[in-house]
Amino acid sequence: MSEKKNNKVKGITRRDFLKGLGSGAIGSAILTGGGLIPAESKAELLGPGAEKIHGTQKIELLINGKKERLTVEPRTTLLTAIRDKLHLTGTKEVCDRGQCGACTVLIDEKPMLACMMLAVDVRGKAITTVEGLSGSGKLTPVQEAFVEKDALMCGFCTPGFVMAATALLKKNPDPSLEEIKQGLAGNLCRCGTYPKVFEAVKAAAAKMRKGVAHE
Numbered sequence: 001m002s003e004k005k006n007n008k009v010k011g012i013t014r015r016d017f018l019k020g021l022g023s024g025a026i027g028s029a030i031l032t033g034g035g036l037i038p039a040e041s042k043a044e045l046l047g048p049g050a051e052k053i054h055g056t057q058k059i060e061l062l063i064n065g066k067k068e069r070l071t072v073e074p075r076t077t078l079l080t081a082i083r084d085k086l087h088l089t090g091t092k093e094v095c096d097r098g099q100c101g102a103c104t105v106l107i108d109e110k111p112m113l114a115c116m117m118l119a120v121d122v123r124g125k126a127i128t129t130v131e132g133l134s135g136s137g138k139l140t141p142v143q144e145a146f147v148e149k150d151a152l153m154c155g156f157c158t159p160g161f162v163m164a165a166t167a168l169l170k171k172n173p174d175p176s177l178e179e180i181k182q183g184l185a186g187n188l189c190r191c192g193t194y195p196k197v198f199e200a201v202k203a204a205a206a207k208m209r210k211g212v213a214h215e
């Protein structure tokens, strides 16, 4: 590409761009990670709809069977939306980078890490947090078993384990110890309560098979 062409992007020359940064345009400029870019130039450089990359938008999420309307930025994670906007603080933020499983929620019944998803990407999906498991106020067999088997110490990892175990038992009602370990492999416990957690999941599976299921 010639230097002349390089200097011109979609009809905007470098000169136009710099002129756009003049005092008259500063007021409408948008602060980005790369610097100060006038809104009009940015829209032209990035194409139609680019102006929507920044700012906030109203979205609706289906959480625990309830439609929730909230205002988010495009970068807002599902975890931030759940905890900071909807105040459902049962879902824990520990590593915030997809490594510990503390933020596990169910999305369309599959265990997913809320810190690794954008809120705008889960519109139209059924999201369940730990608060949504015991809708009628009665603990589920998994929750009961965690209490009975004393499967927690500080408890920070517990909601994530409960959600992952709930998803596992839905798929596999009679898992072996190895299958339980594999099913919960994405969840870490700094207190080292793994043996009790595995015992609790075994006990929950037995309860559910006997029909002591949550109603």
Ligand code: FES
Binding pocket: 092, 093, 094, 095, 096, 097, 098, 099, 100, 101, 102, 103, 104, 113, 114, 115, 116
């Ligand atoms: S907080 Fe999401 S994986 Fe650790």
Ligand code: FES
Binding pocket: 151, 152, 153, 154, 155, 156, 157, 158, 188, 189, 190, 191, 192, 193
């Ligand atoms: S009980 Fe403390 S991190 Fe698991």
